[in-house]
Amino acid sequence: MKAVAAFPKERRVRLIDAEEPKLASPSQVKLKILDVGVCGTDKEIYSFAYGAPPDGEDHLIMGHESLARVVEAGPEAAGLKVGDLAVLMVRRPCPDPACRACAAGHQDFCETGGFVERGINRRRGYMTELVVEEAKYVVKLPKALKDVGVLIEPLTIAEKALAEARRVQARLPWFKPGVKGEPGLGARAVVLGAGPVALLGAMLLRLEGFTTAVYSLEPSTDPKAELVRGLGASYVCSRETPLDELAKKAGPIDLVYEATGAAPLAFEALEFLGTNGVFVFTGVPGRKGPISVDADRLMRGLVLQNQLVFGSVNAPRAAFESAAKDLASFLKAWPLAVPRLITQRHALADFEAPLAGRLPGIKHVLHVGD
Ligand SMILES: [Zn+2]
Ligand SMILES: [Zn+2]
Incomplete structure (x- = not known):
């Protein structure tokens, strides 16, 4: 499968062939990525001002603003089934058992700084075709958000x-x-x-x-x-x-x-x-x-x-859940304004212009699948 990856040593970002991820535990789900939003953080990673590959790897698969569909669900993947529209959370807890925030499921308040973030900091991101994740980091979205769900993370x-x-x-x-x-x-x-x-x-x-x-x-x-x-x-x-x-x-x-x-x-x-x-x-x-x-x-x-x-930085699961509810309310209140936040969708292979930040508008999105 294709993925957009940043290689810090070479200072190059290119489209690579990545290995398809597989479910590794019964509480995981596999998701097909539909849309990935591009923001200032991605632009910083693109210019190698920020971001880091996973430990022991030479590249970082980019992207953290996702919209995806569940294509496979483990038997213990609570609350998710095949076909569900979903968004993936970004930050994962640090491994330090002394971190009170991460222990409480509030890695957005991590005390050690040892957290990882998908597509940003030492964990593969979402600018690719398929991803696997623990169900607790995946938030189900109403089907009505299909066209604008990529706005949930921002x-x-x-x-x-x-x-x-x-x-x-x-x-x-x-x-x-x-x-x-x-x-x-x-x-x-x-x-x-x-x-x-x-x-x-x-x-x-x-x-x-x-x-x-x-x-x-x-x-x-x-x-x-x-x-x-x-x-x-x-x-x-x-x-x-x-x-x-x-x-x-x-x-x-x-x-x-x-x-x-x-x-x-x-x-x-x-x-x-x-x-x-x-x-x-x-x-x-x-x-x-x-x-x-x-x-x-x-x-x-x-x-x-x-x-x-x-x-205030990052967001807990509760914020993703309230965002799902509120984005649906925004759509009802302003059915024309909400879709206009997405200026343009680009094919995954056309990542350069949006990541280089050369395009005017509000939100640029890499469209990966339907
Ligand atoms: Zn962002
Ligand atoms: Zn922590």
Whole structure:
């Protein structure tokens, strides 16, 4: 079977013939890959800035954003049967028995850093035709998600971040966005960025009843801006409107969901977080050198306004399950906007252009099978 593999020693990425995986335990399933999404992490692996092959191997089969169908199920593969549409989780626990997070099934909070990630870090990925996995790392999807299910993994980033934000804001018993008639309805969120993780986060915030503004570089005439407005959110171009103006117009900001990886913008936005507000970082910046921030002002704000800033990475199984439910709700609410998040599908052999990051749009997908 064909696979897209990165060879770090040769600094080459090429299509290889890989051996078909076989079930090795009764709790495993074999899946046929349908779609694999391409994101910034894949682009970093493609340029050898990130990622590592499995121990003892010279190449890494890439890809971590999957949509697949079960083609073989072991007798103990709980909850999965042949024909099921599914998504595979990315991170697997570290082997250290002292890691409390991994022992609790929360490898997204791994304490040792010894975890592996399929298609990223020391474990084969999904840019191939068939994969085998333990059923506990495979999440069944409703059939209605066939055309957009590849968006589940990027959506889990927003699911986890916002679930954490909800937990944090449980400290404010009156803060109940999304609950009709509750005083928390009308809570205000600002999304930084307009990539897939940002736009999926904006959809989730809208679904939960937040008054949502998406703040990004693209001009207000960009198709992404139009898509945002179609969600009932507002779009604000960072080149046209400075952040202080946005804060003045929008009113106190209850939640900032950062999905750009751009530190200068994020720290500027932090200055405009409202009283009792929460700021969640999901973007990973490249190392571009130090920036200057008004630390006294930020610290005063954090203390005097009970603000909370946290980061969120990867996602637990619960986030995949809620993503499956929420993506189906997105499709019902915005049947045209959701498919438009996928800009183009490419054959597996045509991996170069999407991985090199030369293509405009939102999400590029390698289409492997039907
Ligand atoms: Zn990704
Ligand atoms: Zn761990």
